[in-house]
Amino acid sequence: FDASDIVLTDANGTLGTLTANADGKTWTATFTPTANVNDTTNTISVNLAGVTDTAGNAGVSTATSANYTVDTRPADTTGLTATITLADSALTVGETTAVTIRFNEPVTGFANDDIVLTDANGTLSTLTPNADRTVWTATFT
Template identity: 85%
Template sequence: FTSDDVVLTDANGTLGTLTSNANRTVWTATFTPTANVNDTTNTISVNLTGLTDDAGNAGVGNASSANYTVNTRPADTTGPTATITLADSALTVGETTTVTIRFNEPVT
Protein backbone atom coordinates (compact mmCIF):
# COMPACT_ATOMS: atom_id res chain seq x y z
CA PHE A 1 0.00 0.00 0.00
CA THR A 2 1.48 3.34 -1.09
CA SER A 3 0.25 6.87 -1.65
CA ASP A 4 -0.22 5.90 -5.33
CA ASP A 5 -3.19 3.78 -4.21
CA VAL A 6 -4.92 6.82 -2.65
CA VAL A 7 -7.22 8.80 -4.95
CA LEU A 8 -7.40 12.51 -4.14
CA THR A 9 -9.26 13.63 -7.27
CA ASP A 10 -12.22 14.93 -5.20
CA ALA A 11 -10.30 15.65 -2.00
CA ASN A 12 -9.39 19.34 -2.32
CA GLY A 13 -6.13 18.70 -0.52
CA THR A 14 -2.97 16.67 -0.21
CA LEU A 15 -1.98 13.72 1.92
CA GLY A 16 1.29 13.44 3.81
CA THR A 17 3.35 10.30 4.32
CA LEU A 18 1.36 7.16 5.09
CA THR A 19 2.37 5.20 8.20
CA SER A 20 0.93 1.92 9.44
CA ASN A 21 0.40 0.16 12.72
CA ALA A 22 2.46 -2.98 13.42
CA ASN A 23 -0.16 -5.23 11.76
CA ARG A 24 -0.42 -3.00 8.65
CA THR A 25 -4.21 -2.86 9.12
CA VAL A 26 -4.49 0.81 10.10
CA TRP A 27 -2.73 3.49 8.06
CA THR A 28 -2.64 7.21 8.91
CA ALA A 29 -1.48 10.38 7.19
CA THR A 30 -1.92 14.11 7.65
CA PHE A 31 -4.42 15.73 5.28
CA THR A 32 -3.76 19.35 4.28
CA PRO A 33 -6.70 21.13 2.59
CA THR A 34 -6.25 23.33 -0.46
CA ALA A 35 -6.36 27.07 0.20
CA ASN A 36 -9.34 29.22 -0.85
CA VAL A 37 -11.78 26.34 -1.27
CA ASN A 38 -15.36 26.04 -0.05
CA ASP A 39 -16.72 22.59 -0.96
CA THR A 40 -18.93 20.13 0.95
CA THR A 41 -18.58 17.21 -1.48
CA ASN A 42 -15.00 16.07 -0.87
CA THR A 43 -13.94 12.43 -0.68
CA ILE A 44 -10.76 10.41 -0.35
CA SER A 45 -10.68 6.98 -2.01
CA VAL A 46 -8.41 3.98 -2.11
CA ASN A 47 -7.98 1.94 -5.29
CA LEU A 48 -8.12 -1.55 -3.81
CA THR A 49 -7.08 -3.24 -7.07
CA GLY A 50 -3.50 -2.16 -6.41
CA LEU A 51 -3.35 -4.02 -3.09
CA THR A 52 -2.76 -7.61 -2.04
CA ASP A 53 -2.95 -9.27 1.35
CA ASP A 54 -0.24 -11.51 2.81
CA ALA A 55 -1.91 -14.55 1.18
CA GLY A 56 -1.61 -12.91 -2.26
CA ASN A 57 -5.31 -12.09 -2.68
CA ALA A 58 -5.87 -8.94 -4.75
CA GLY A 59 -8.27 -6.22 -3.65
CA VAL A 60 -11.32 -5.40 -5.76
CA GLY A 61 -12.86 -1.99 -6.55
CA ASN A 62 -12.53 1.14 -4.45
CA ALA A 63 -13.18 2.24 -0.90
CA SER A 64 -14.30 5.82 -0.36
CA SER A 65 -14.72 8.15 2.59
CA ALA A 66 -17.97 9.89 3.37
CA ASN A 67 -18.29 13.46 2.09
CA TYR A 68 -16.46 16.01 4.20
CA THR A 69 -16.28 19.80 4.08
CA VAL A 70 -13.29 21.92 3.16
CA ASN A 71 -13.76 25.63 3.80
CA THR A 72 -10.46 27.46 3.64
CA ARG A 73 -11.71 30.70 2.13
CA PRO A 74 -11.07 33.83 4.19
CA ALA A 75 -13.97 34.84 6.40
CA ASP A 76 -16.52 36.86 4.44
CA THR A 77 -17.70 39.64 6.73
CA THR A 78 -19.15 42.03 4.15
CA GLY A 79 -22.16 41.80 1.90
CA PRO A 80 -22.07 41.93 -1.88
CA THR A 81 -21.74 45.15 -3.82
CA ALA A 82 -22.98 45.90 -7.32
CA THR A 83 -22.15 48.12 -10.26
CA ILE A 84 -25.07 48.98 -12.55
CA THR A 85 -24.54 50.24 -16.08
CA LEU A 86 -26.90 51.11 -18.90
CA ALA A 87 -25.90 50.60 -22.53
CA ASP A 88 -27.64 53.87 -23.41
CA SER A 89 -27.89 56.57 -20.78
CA ALA A 90 -29.93 59.06 -22.86
CA LEU A 91 -33.27 57.46 -23.67
CA THR A 92 -36.19 59.00 -25.53
CA VAL A 93 -39.80 57.88 -25.97
CA GLY A 94 -40.01 54.34 -27.38
CA GLU A 95 -36.33 53.43 -26.79
CA THR A 96 -35.03 50.62 -24.61
CA THR A 97 -31.59 49.80 -23.30
CA THR A 98 -29.76 46.91 -21.71
CA VAL A 99 -29.10 47.16 -17.98
CA THR A 100 -26.06 45.21 -16.67
CA ILE A 101 -25.74 44.48 -12.96
CA ARG A 102 -22.29 43.14 -12.00
CA PHE A 103 -21.71 41.83 -8.45
CA ASN A 104 -18.32 41.57 -6.74
CA GLU A 105 -19.08 37.98 -5.62
CA PRO A 106 -21.63 35.25 -6.37
CA VAL A 107 -25.13 36.07 -5.10
CA THR A 108 -28.46 34.26 -4.83
Protein backbone atom coordinates in the same frame (compact mmCIF):
# COMPACT_ATOMS: atom_id res chain seq x y z
CA PHE B 1 -0.19 -0.19 -0.26
CA ASP B 2 1.32 3.20 -1.01
CA ALA B 3 0.36 6.75 -1.96
CA SER B 4 -0.24 5.77 -5.61
CA ASP B 5 -3.23 3.68 -4.46
CA ILE B 6 -4.97 6.75 -3.00
CA VAL B 7 -7.30 8.77 -5.23
CA LEU B 8 -7.44 12.46 -4.29
CA THR B 9 -9.36 13.67 -7.35
CA ASP B 10 -12.30 14.83 -5.22
CA ALA B 11 -10.35 15.50 -2.02
CA ASN B 12 -9.50 19.22 -2.28
CA GLY B 13 -6.25 18.55 -0.49
CA THR B 14 -3.12 16.47 -0.23
CA LEU B 15 -1.91 13.68 2.03
CA GLY B 16 1.42 13.51 3.79
CA THR B 17 3.49 10.36 4.22
CA LEU B 18 1.53 7.18 4.90
CA THR B 19 2.43 5.33 8.10
CA ALA B 20 1.26 1.81 8.92
CA ASN B 21 0.48 0.53 12.39
CA ALA B 22 2.21 -2.66 13.62
CA ASP B 23 -0.24 -5.12 12.04
CA GLY B 24 -0.45 -3.23 8.68
CA LYS B 25 -4.24 -2.87 8.85
CA THR B 26 -4.43 0.79 9.77
CA TRP B 27 -2.58 3.46 7.85
CA THR B 28 -2.49 7.16 8.72
CA ALA B 29 -1.41 10.34 6.97
CA THR B 30 -1.88 14.04 7.58
CA PHE B 31 -4.44 15.70 5.29
CA THR B 32 -3.75 19.29 4.21
CA PRO B 33 -6.74 21.03 2.58
CA THR B 34 -6.37 23.18 -0.52
CA ALA B 35 -6.45 26.93 0.14
CA ASN B 36 -9.43 29.11 -0.78
CA VAL B 37 -11.94 26.26 -1.22
CA ASN B 38 -15.51 25.89 0.03
CA ASP B 39 -16.85 22.42 -0.84
CA THR B 40 -19.02 19.96 1.11
CA THR B 41 -18.67 17.02 -1.29
CA ASN B 42 -15.07 15.93 -0.79
CA THR B 43 -13.96 12.31 -0.67
CA ILE B 44 -10.79 10.28 -0.49
CA SER B 45 -10.72 6.89 -2.20
CA VAL B 46 -8.40 3.90 -2.22
CA ASN B 47 -7.96 1.87 -5.39
CA LEU B 48 -8.10 -1.61 -3.83
CA ALA B 49 -7.07 -3.32 -7.08
CA GLY B 50 -3.54 -2.05 -6.45
CA VAL B 51 -3.37 -3.52 -2.93
CA THR B 52 -2.74 -7.11 -1.76
CA ASP B 53 -3.10 -8.77 1.60
CA THR B 54 -0.33 -10.79 3.27
CA ALA B 55 -1.60 -13.95 1.50
CA GLY B 56 -1.21 -12.22 -1.90
CA ASN B 57 -4.94 -11.70 -2.54
CA ALA B 58 -5.61 -8.55 -4.58
CA GLY B 59 -8.31 -6.12 -3.55
CA VAL B 60 -11.33 -5.41 -5.72
CA SER B 61 -12.95 -2.07 -6.66
CA THR B 62 -12.45 1.02 -4.46
CA ALA B 63 -13.13 2.14 -0.92
CA THR B 64 -14.37 5.72 -0.54
CA SER B 65 -14.67 7.94 2.51
CA ALA B 66 -17.87 9.70 3.48
CA ASN B 67 -18.23 13.29 2.25
CA TYR B 68 -16.41 15.87 4.32
CA THR B 69 -16.29 19.66 4.19
CA VAL B 70 -13.34 21.83 3.23
CA ASP B 71 -13.78 25.55 3.87
CA THR B 72 -10.48 27.37 3.68
CA ARG B 73 -11.77 30.66 2.32
CA PRO B 74 -10.88 33.79 4.25
CA ALA B 75 -13.52 34.90 6.74
CA ASP B 76 -15.24 37.52 4.62
CA THR B 77 -18.77 38.05 5.81
CA THR B 78 -19.43 41.47 4.33
CA GLY B 79 -19.64 40.51 0.67
CA LEU B 80 -18.65 42.70 -2.23
CA THR B 81 -20.21 46.15 -2.59
CA ALA B 82 -19.61 49.01 -5.00
CA THR B 83 -20.41 52.72 -5.10
CA ILE B 84 -20.67 54.49 -8.46
CA THR B 85 -20.22 58.25 -8.71
CA LEU B 86 -20.16 60.68 -11.65
CA ALA B 87 -18.21 63.92 -11.43
CA ASP B 88 -21.00 65.71 -13.32
CA SER B 89 -24.58 64.47 -13.17
CA ALA B 90 -26.08 66.98 -15.64
CA LEU B 91 -24.51 66.44 -19.05
CA THR B 92 -25.31 68.15 -22.32
CA VAL B 93 -24.42 67.22 -25.90
CA GLY B 94 -20.67 66.73 -26.34
CA GLU B 95 -19.84 66.69 -22.63
CA THR B 96 -18.10 63.87 -20.79
CA THR B 97 -17.65 63.12 -17.12
CA ALA B 98 -15.43 60.95 -14.97
CA VAL B 99 -17.05 57.84 -13.53
CA THR B 100 -15.61 56.30 -10.37
CA ILE B 101 -16.54 52.83 -9.17
CA ARG B 102 -15.29 52.16 -5.64
CA PHE B 103 -15.35 48.58 -4.27
CA ASN B 104 -15.15 47.70 -0.58
CA GLU B 105 -12.32 45.23 -1.30
CA PRO B 106 -9.93 44.50 -4.19
CA VAL B 107 -11.51 42.87 -7.25
CA THR B 108 -10.22 40.97 -10.25
CA GLY B 109 -11.92 40.11 -13.51
CA PHE B 110 -13.84 43.39 -13.59
CA ALA B 111 -14.23 44.77 -17.13
CA ASN B 112 -16.48 46.96 -19.25
CA ASP B 113 -18.73 44.02 -20.15
CA ASP B 114 -19.69 43.84 -16.44
CA ILE B 115 -21.27 47.32 -16.67
CA VAL B 116 -24.93 47.59 -17.71
CA LEU B 117 -25.49 50.73 -19.78
CA THR B 118 -29.05 49.92 -20.92
CA ASP B 119 -30.53 53.04 -19.30
CA ALA B 120 -27.38 55.17 -19.32
CA ASN B 121 -27.85 56.99 -22.66
CA GLY B 122 -24.12 57.01 -23.32
CA THR B 123 -20.92 55.01 -23.56
CA LEU B 124 -18.09 54.26 -21.17
CA SER B 125 -14.37 54.27 -21.97
CA THR B 126 -12.13 51.41 -20.87
CA LEU B 127 -12.05 50.97 -17.09
CA THR B 128 -8.75 51.65 -15.33
CA PRO B 129 -8.03 50.32 -11.81
CA ASN B 130 -5.94 51.91 -9.10
CA ALA B 131 -2.96 49.97 -7.73
CA ASP B 132 -4.94 47.97 -5.15
CA ARG B 133 -7.88 47.35 -7.56
CA THR B 134 -10.51 48.92 -5.30
CA VAL B 135 -11.18 52.05 -7.35
CA TRP B 136 -11.90 51.90 -11.09
CA THR B 137 -12.33 54.95 -13.32
CA ALA B 138 -13.59 55.62 -16.84
CA THR B 139 -15.01 58.44 -18.90
CA PHE B 140 -18.75 58.51 -19.65
CA THR B 141 -19.78 60.13 -22.93
